[in-house]
Amino acid sequence: MKRIILIVAILAMFGWAVYDFVIEDETTNEESSNSSESEDYMVSGEADGGNPEELETGLEIGSQAPNFELETLDGSVVRLSDFRGQRVMINFWATWCPPCRAEMPDMQKFHENTDIKILAVNLTESENSISDVSDFTEEFGLSFPILLDREDQVATAYEIIPIPSTYMVDSEGVIQHKAFGAMNYDMMVQEYEKMD
Template identity: 55%
Template sequence: MKFNYLIPIVLGIFFSFFMTEQLLAEENKEGIEVGNKAPDFEIETLNGEKVSLSDYKGKPVMLNFWATWCPPCQVEMPDMQKFHEKHEVVVLAVNLLDTEMKRDHVQKFVDEFGMTFTIGLDGDGAVSSKYRINPIPTTYMIDSKGIIRHKSLGAMPYETMVEHLNKMD
């Protein structure tokens, strides 16, 4: 009888520990939804280099999927460039190259919009398939630990980019 008061305390500690472990397990689960660990991939850049999403671990990343023929992508690009210039964030813009008429269109678009962030080329659609991209643009805000903190379907204005960056880490 003397220790009956300990039972609720011990159970409370046990359930608190269990719930914390469950939350940590969810964050470490790879997937494409908010709270999941972003799936890693390797992609060739417009400059011919290979980059992986995991190369940017330790830094916040804005992962954007786009195409030159996409009107909302065209609207979004100046805001993405401004965001890249004004904030400590990696911008990785993955072009859906398999939907383009010509590869040259990508370079022309990049030059026209003055894009200075990393442009990945998803030549066979493997990365966009992994992330189940539809519609474009689709943007993921990924924190420095590789966890997706925001997912946006459609063009994202500069103010929204900043807002979601400020919510990370």
């Protein structure tokens, strides 16, 4: 029975990926034929830096990262917009995810060795309990903010399917890199060095 559920889940994820790719391709074609004015702006915005306030909010590289507000493990409230002017790594993860566990020590080292702001968004709805998240944080000695996405609202807004997933956002709030799957320390540093 477990094998059947696993196969159905894999097929559903594959089906969604194909559907998402086809719809995104159709949307891109429609946008390029229907809104050449907007495309011209994006091209000029990328070339000369453009005004990030005028960039369209989205999930593609070069788009303004969608703002969000979440409570941290220690009870404070964090907004992505609070970090404007600083480079930010938004990482979506869960305690039960083996690649997430493998990535965390590198994220902690990255946090310690750079001025990057890491927002580790825990998919809390998928966890057994908040204490699992606290235990995980202590086990790995994590000193960056752990954000609790209790109802998967931010994960949904960022269309997170595989975890870990990471968005690297520059000091203007613009997405500069996306990674689906674990990143190692060298990859993190490489992407960090490309950002303003």
